Amino acid sequence: MVMEKVHRMSNKGGAAHTRKPRITVFHCFTALEDTASLEGGDYEIQGIKMPCSSISREVFLLRAFEAGADAVVVLVCPVNSCRYVQGNIRTEKRVTRVKKILDEIGIGGHRLNMFNIVQGDEAAARRIIEQTVAELGEWGLSAAA
Amino acid sequence: MIVGEQKPLEEIKAKVSGYSRILILGCGTCVKTCFAGGEDEVATLASALRLSFKLEGRTIQIEEQTVERQCEDEFIKEAATNIAEVKAVVSLACGAGVQMVASRFPQVTLLPGVNTTFIGILEKAGLFTEKCLGCGNCIVDLFGGICPIGRCAKRLFHGPCGGSSKGKCEVNPDTDCAWQLIVDHAAATGQLDKLAEYVPPKDWRTSQAGGPRKVHREDHEI
Numbered sequence: 230m231v232m233e234k235v236h237r238m239s240n241k242g243g244a245a246h247t248r249k250p251r252i253t254v255f256h257c258f259t260a261l262e263d264t265a266s267l268e269g270g271d272y273e274i275q276g277i278k279m280p281c282s283s284i285s286r287e288v289f290l291l292r293a294f295e296a297g298a299d300a301v302v303v304l305v306c307p308v309n310s311c312r313y314v315q316g317n318i319r320t321e322k323r324v325t326r327v328k329k330i331l332d333e334i335g336i337g338g339h340r341l342n343m344f345n346i347v348q349g350d351e352a353a354a355r356r357i358i359e360q361t362v363a364e365l366g367e368w369g370l371s372a373a374a
Numbered sequence: 375m376i377v378g379e380q381k382p383l384e385e386i387k388a389k390v391s392g393y394s395r396i397l398i399l400g401c402g403t404c405v406k407t408c409f410a411g412g413e414d415e416v417a418t419l420a421s422a423l424r425l426s427f428k429l430e431g432r433t434i435q436i437e438e439q440t441v442e443r444q445c446e447d448e449f450i451k452e453a454a455t456n457i458a459e460v461k462a463v464v465s466l467a468c469g470a471g472v473q474m475v476a477s478r479f480p481q482v483t484l485l486p487g488v489n490t491t492f493i494g495i496l497e498k499a500g501l502f503t504e505k506c507l508g509c510g511n512c513i514v515d516l517f518g519g520i521c522p523i524g525r526c527a528k529r530l531f532h533g534p535c536g537g538s539s540k541g542k543c544e545v546n547p548d549t550d551c552a553w554q555l556i557v558d559h560a561a562a563t564g565q566l567d568k569l570a571e572y573v574p575p576k577d578w579r580t581s582q583a584g585g586p587r588k589v590h591r592e593d594h595e596i
């Protein structure tokens with residue numbers, strides 16, 4: 230159902246899309262061990278596992294869109310809970326900067342979002358992915374994917 | 375270091391839009407340190423341009439390379455192979471590096487991607503501030519190590535203008551008044567009497583006012 234809605238939105242511009250929406254998830258392995266529990270039938274998940282979310286440089290986030298992501302989710306530890314003290318703060322600043330670049334390009338900064346999750350809270354991570362998939366129903370697939 | 379800022383993406387995109395294949399050439403020294411033109415900025419700009427053109431249904435081939443310093447022939451010659459393959463190069467170096475590349479490779483169109491801003495320091499993480507105008511005759515010893523040329527909006531040599539307020543410059547309230555800093559330093563170190571000494575008018579011929587300058591070191595000439 231969600232996929233149908235995504236495709237309806239994406240088809241507004243012309244060419245038909247028959248693929249599932251793709252979401253790239255950058256996550257530090259403290260916040261989330263892996264993305265296996267996030268995989269579902271209506272969308273594709275590409276997990277990028279890192280020792281700290283602050284490793285996600287601007288270009289990595291942009292290249293996720295170049296590689297075909299319709300949305301990018303960055304999962305980081307809660308404020309003041311980063312193993313490397315400021316990693317999640319640095320990530321937030323980079324995400325903010327890349328959102329501006331995406332707005333300027335025309336892809337839209339709303340397709341990139343960062344969330345703080347408590348270590349190992351897979352249910353929260355799943356809710357974030359479901360929310361993103363639902364939002365993709367409104368936005369449609371990325372024209373740059 | 376020389377501090378610069380990358381030009382807006384829209385401006386760079388407009389410059390490269392007429393080309394099907396370009397090289398974005400970064401510089402690994404000053405502009406890398408100030409996050410304007412190092413390896414990361416080259417990669418980010420290239421990705422942003424590719425995505426932007428893709429949305430318009432266009433494909434532009436973008437090569438990426440960063441050399442240690444674009445202001446030295448020894449380093450930019452490493453870019454010769456990549457430059458030979460393109461019609462245009464976006465240089466993310468300072469104005470010196472851009473011109474060095476333009477001079478070395480006259481067959482390509484050189485497009486500056488960075489606005490060279492000033493000679494300054496990294497004051498704290500993410501903040502670069504101007505300290506020097508490169509006047510060619512340093513006299514900061516007379517002012518407690520604080521340059522009234524580079525740091526005073528009015529370049530005053532003989533005391534504060536009277537327009538500062540609470541230690542801040544009236545031209546830019548975000549900036550410390552250089553003369554407040556000079557007087558505070560002199561007072562703290564017991565050297566207020568030094569400020570009463572006569573400082574002769576500056577000879578500006580050593581500055582850019584005397585035209586482009588050269589430093590010639592025969593002992594290093596081969």
